[in-house]
Amino acid sequence: MKLTGAEILIECLKEQGVDTIFGFPGGAVLNIYDALYKAKDSIRHILVSHEQGASHAADGYARATGKVGVCLATSGPGATNLVTGIATAYMDSVPVVAITGQVATSLLGKDSFQEVDITGITMPITKHNYIVKDVNKLADIVRDAFRIAKEGRPGPVLIDICKDVTAAVAEYTPKEPEPVKEIPIKVKEDKIDEAVKVINESQKPIILSGGGVSIAGANEELIKFAEKTKIPVTTTLMGMGSFPGTNDLYMGMIGMHGTKTTNLAVSESDLFIAIGARFSDRVISNVERFAPKAKIMHIDVDPAEIGKNIVVHYPLIGNIKKILEKITEKVDEKEYSEWNKKIDEWKKAYPLKSRTKGELKPSYILERMYELTGGKAVITTEVGQHQIWAAQFYKYSSPRQFLSSGGLGTMGYGLGACIGAQIGLPDKKVINVAGDGSFRMNCNELATAVEYKLPIVVAIFNNRALGMVRQWQNLFYDSRYSATSIDRGTDFVALAKAYGAIGMNVTKPEEVDDALKEALASKDTPVVINFEIDKDEKVFPIVPPGAAIDELIEE
Structure with a gap:
């Protein structure tokens, strides 16, 4: 049958079992969005607040479900806004297919409006990438992209599609996806x-x-x-x-x-x-x-x-x-x-030390979170002290339960990933453990969580500082705190409510259980809990730079 390039793309996504796309529209992908509109009963499009949120959501969806995550952005700044998320997925071997629009083939190389060489930019951070200039090659490229993303050691693949290709007409023949080849043992x-x-x-x-x-x-x-x-x-x-x-x-x-x-x-x-x-x-x-x-x-x-x-x-x-x-x-x-x-x-x-002494401690919050969720929640994190506390004090019993940016260490990753994981696993409780510094980076995605009625929980460990960097400055730079204090007076509870989420503030250990129970009971509204912790709370143990791993600082 004869279809436009945009329609061929959508049919190929359906072939691959794609049910969700995270994206943000723009001029170079208008034809794709028009085809998506017609296919809305088959593929759900999640409109994010920023393209980086789309890439992190696709990543979180993939990590939580084991399926390929898909994100979509327009040319130029839309495409470059995906780059951090693509690099995050690449470093942690996450199967993501990123689809970007590109200017028309006749405008390539002419510094056209919103033109950028996104295949060149992403070459070092993808398993493979493509620029599609011929509509007759589009279907095979999409099929190859999904195969490459999944096979062997997984990773992200980018497909950049020129706008005229999405409008051009070609013959489309449906094709069953090839099974992913089983990895051989190889070793004799x-x-x-x-x-x-x-x-x-x-x-x-x-x-x-x-x-x-x-x-x-x-x-x-x-x-x-x-x-x-x-x-x-x-x-x-x-x-x-x-x-x-x-x-x-x-x-x-x-x-x-x-x-x-x-x-x-x-x-x-x-x-x-x-x-x-x-x-x-x-x-x-x-x-x-x-x-x-x-x-x-x-x-x-x-x-x-x-x-x-x-x-x-x-x-x-x-x-x-x-x-x-x-x-x-x-x-x-x-x-x-x-x-x-x-x-x-x-x-x-040498147990990990967990004390309260009347103060609100990260270890106590996470231990209560573990107990109240029965250890069954999917935990996403941003990057910093809270990330390590989440690894130390919540016990993980199954794979795909802890989603965090390990290789790239991407601040701002957690909220998008939390959204993607919640959409991929609607029957699970998904919690994003965040620092106040990381949360500020992509807090705009709260609007996405509210719009789609996602009952995610965001637990902000608010120490009014870039905690991990401040800790290093304290331990290894004679307490010269350069640009790590961020006590900006942001009211995270008011911010949450402004987006339409539920906001709560916790300052004492005895308030933790009630706040978590209320948050976990939410069925269709995101909840943000602002846990106010001490600015000088530290992650221990820590191995100093250049030391052997058994030479730990414990206190």
């Missing part, structure tokens, strides 16, 4: 056997679970492997929920803000098994002094990660799920060992 059987031998012989092994475990859907396989071998488990920030935080083998997070138990265990271990993790600087800190007594085993889908940041002795490349199944089948079943007992002693000796 003798290497699996070698890994099994090393695991069986190790006396002080530990497992590091990264975000790749959740992406691969290998959570159950990891649990079976850990419980059979009795190996203690830690996670990266991106790996929160990939192994249950309630499991006795769980030691807490690793690295710069990891638990003392975990970081001591790393330094004492003789075998360090990293699964779906990339050994970022926030994990290893001083690379020369990381796991000095251990052999490193690295299981990952992406061969580019093997040996990139640290020497790997036993690389196992391929399908994480299948590799874990094979190893678990062959490895010896172990009893609770002296090593496990030592870990338990450290856990008792």
Whole structure:
């Protein structure tokens, strides 16, 4: 059948099972929006307040559901406003397809109104990108984009479509989407056997679970492997929920803000098994002094990660799920060992400190949030101290439950991601844990949450400062607080009400439960809770720059 390019795009999105698009219209995408209007019974369009909100919402939708998130923007500034969200998705391996409008093909390269080379700009932060100048190629490009976004190590793909292409007519033939090819194991059987031998012989092994475990859907396989071998488990920030935080083998997070138990265990271990993790600087800190007594085993889908940041002795490349199944089948079943007992002693000796002393403390707020939600809420975060507190004091029992910008560290990410996650999981309670600095960046998306009657909860940990930067200035810059005080007198409760949301202020521990219960009971209105905490509240533990990860500052 003959269709316009815009209609072909919509039909191809339907082919791929797309039910939601986050976007903002403009001149170069008018034809697409006209086709969307006609297809509104099939595809829901969420009109955001700013294009960056669209990219973060698509990202949150993808992380929460495991499906591909889709965002749409016009040319020029509309396209460039997506860039931060695309980079966020790229760093954390999130499948997003970003669709942008472009000036007509006859105007390309002429500094036309709202023309920008968005494919050139996004080349380093996408798995692949396209500029579509021929309507006859559009359908195949859209299909390829979704395949690339999903296959292997997921990531964002951008499709830039010239305006005249959306108006041109071409033949459209429906096509069933190709199944995503299963990732092969790749690693040979003798290497699996070698890994099994090393695991069986190790006396002080530990497992590091990264975000790749959740992406691969290998959570159950990891649990079976850990419980059979009795190996203690830690996670990266991106790996929160990939192994249950309630499991006795769980030691807490690793690295710069990891638990003392975990970081001591790393330094004492003789075998360090990293699964779906990339050994970022926030994990290893001083690379020369990381796991000095251990052999490193690295299981990952992406061969580019093997040996990139640290020497790997036993690389196992391929399908994480299948590799874990094979190893678990062959490895010896172990009893609770002296090593496990030592870990338990450290856990008792060095717990994460949670106190109130009559003051409103982040740890207390998050512990009450955990209890009142039964540990079942999906938590999104902005970036800063509150992000680490959320990782430390809320226990995550399942994958896709903790959504946070890990690699790029994007302030302003959380609210858009919270909106996307709530739309993707309408039956879940979704909470955005925010700092006052991050919340200011994209608080305009409250208008989106109100319009679509989303019962999200925004918990602002308001210390009237850029808390994490201020903490560094205090600890490492002799308390020279340069540009980190933001006590601007903003009334977040009034702001929430101005947008049509519910606003509450909490200053005392005894007010926490009532505020959270009211917020969690909301059915169709966003709730903002302004928790007023002390400006000098700090994240501990913290590993100083250049130190080994077992050299933590605890107080």
